[in-house]
Amino acid sequence: MRPNQINIIYKGDCAKRLAEETRFPKNSIDLIITSPPYADRRKTTYGGIHGDKYVEWFLPISKELYRILKTNGSFVMNIKENVEGGERQTYVLELILSLKEQGWLWTEEYCWYKKNCHPGKWINRFRDSWERCLHFTKNKRFKMYQDSVKVPIGDWSKRRFKSMTNKDFVRTISGTKSKFGRNVSNWLNKRKVYPHNVLDFENEHYIEPTTMVHFATACSNRNHSAAFPLELPSWFMKLFTRKGDIILDPFMGIGTTGMAAVLLERNYMGIEISGEYVREARNNIKKVKRFRKTKLH
Amino acid sequence: MRPNQINIIYKGDCAKRLAEETRFPKNSIDLIITSPPYADRRKTTYGGIHGDKYVEWFLPISKELYRILKTNGSFVMNIKENVEGGERQTYVLELILSLKEQGWLWTEEYCWYKKNCHPGKWINRFRDSWERCLHFTKNKRFKMYQDSVKVPIGDWSKRRFKSMTNKDFVRTISGTKSKFGRNVSNWLNKRKVYPHNVLDFENEHYIEPTTMVHFATACSNRNHSAAFPLELPSWFMKLFTRKGDIILDPFMGIGTTGMAAVLLERNYMGIEISGEYVREARNNIKKVKRFRKTKLH
DNA sequence: AGCTCTTATGAATCATTGA
DNA sequence: GTCAATGATTCATAAGAGC
Secondary structure, three states: OOOOOOOEEEEOOHHHHHOOOOOOOOOOEEEEEEOOOOOOOOHHHHOOOOHHHHHHHHHHHHHHHHHHEEEEEEEEEEEOOOEEOOEEOOHHHHHHHHHHHOOOEEEEEEEEEOOOOOOOOOOOOOEOOEEEEEEEEOOOOOOOOHHHHOEEOOOOOOHHHHOOOHHHHHHHHHOOOOHHHHHHHHHHOOOEEOOEOEEOOOOOOOOOHHHHHHHHHHOOOOOOOOOOOOHHHHHHHHHHOOOOOEEEEOOOOOOHHHHHHHHOOOEEEEEEOOHHHHHHHHHHHHHHHHHHHHHHO | OOOOOOOEEEEOOHHHHHOOOOOOOOOOEEEEEEOOOOOOOOHHHHOOOOHHHHHHHHHHHHHHHHHHEEEEEEEEEEEOOOEEOOEEOOHHHHHHHHHHHOOOEEEEEEEEEOOOOOOOOOOOOOEOOEEEEEEEEOOOOOOOOHHHHOEEOOHHHHHHHOOOOHHHHHHHHHOOOOHHHHHHHHHHOOOEEOOEOEEOOOOOOOOOHHHHHHHHHHOOOOOOOOOOOOHHHHHHHHHHOOOOOEEEEOOOOOOHHHHHHHHOOOEEEEEEOOHHHHHHHHHHHHHHHHHHHHHHO
């Protein structure tokens, strides 16, 4: 069965919304990707779930997610435990163990390496520049389209570098965009390889650059910062779905997942408890749709 | 109390060795850094501890480690759970929870991003290119010398050196006659910033390049590859200890921790169960000592 | 000595085969 | 069936040979 409506955002508490079986029939979603509220964050909307209560709060939601996900689908959760009392909290670890008891397979943990992380200075730690992207599935075999996220081959193609003189180095450093850059990028495009499980979006261009640039200029929303950037859901969508598949984000926020889905010609479904976020998400997605029509076709 | 001997490697099972109180008095070690055998690895030496038994096996060891670590010391464990039956194993998660019950504070989880990870291609996952470096302490306040691991920053420098191996880097600067060499010296004196909690040794050079290069040429051991490269223990040593401090590796292997300690003028202690590894570790450390005398002084 | 090119090999994982 | 051993797959680095 298919959901009775797709490409829609429902306002409400996702535990309740997900239980509506005509809207969310079993085995109907190809990919669930979300960044749930972290413990003690988003206090206004979700009442600031404490770390001690986090697993208890999440399990009814993940039970519904398990029901509605296709047997060959994937569930990707972007999360990072915050620090409390000088220690990393343990609720993410406990959540992984509990999800396994619920029937989920903990297939992989991707590392999202974000170099431009939040600023700050503490005496007992450095800035946190990575987050977990937990990959759960219902079965050992699931849909995975690895070719769609291939990246240019690594820099060991520096045989190219070695043939260069010191002059070339200096010119590269001083000159902004010399022919050096173009040559190398040409060379690199000759061969593509599979990526690994650290997502480093600053170095690699997983979204087609032209699409990305056009889009960035077309819809720039500085008012609110997304929980995750467009690249993150886009990467997993390309990896685990094909065009026309249905992708769900039960904590839709300002609609980043929906925007990525539209750009990649997938169908989205979203749930969001905050009315303000719902409005903004709908608006953002509308902008993306308009952009796709005008610029890409 | 101080250990009755330092700069020594004991052969034996570390659970038993650590209990010898004259050799390992309580509150006597400044930093414990180790990469314990991963589950089902190193079968010949450690009997291949299975994931199900891993926590049970490790807890008696960590109990002794807690006893001998100074109250302001740190315990850094490099580990990564492997895949079994298509899923990531959970023994590392369980170990973290159990260590907390034992009294340890789980202060931080650093991510070691290793780009030269094992090759391979599978239908359900990509290559694993990161490992956990779990940071445990006995107290909220502990010794941390953040300034000692600051990294040079520069708009061009990072981009420039990203694609160079240490060897290239060293070779390049050693030709100081060139203009490029002078540029590099400038780079070394540039403004420095604090790193973050992703260790990315390809991009940053945490060991002084000259030391690094001289050493690489002086002692190259092909026979055995270290579990972790010299940079990893070096980085944590600089961060959590000062010259003259005592550093313990209860799973010494071929002595990488000891080599780093000698290079950084710290004292080391090690335990290793394999006689062959003990010999090689002693030999490696001897080489480093000789190197330090001849090349650096 | 310095550069180019070749070759070997990693804390891996999965499917298949054989006991 | 269950478990163990083997082969296939793959990318980046470093050592070694040759000029």
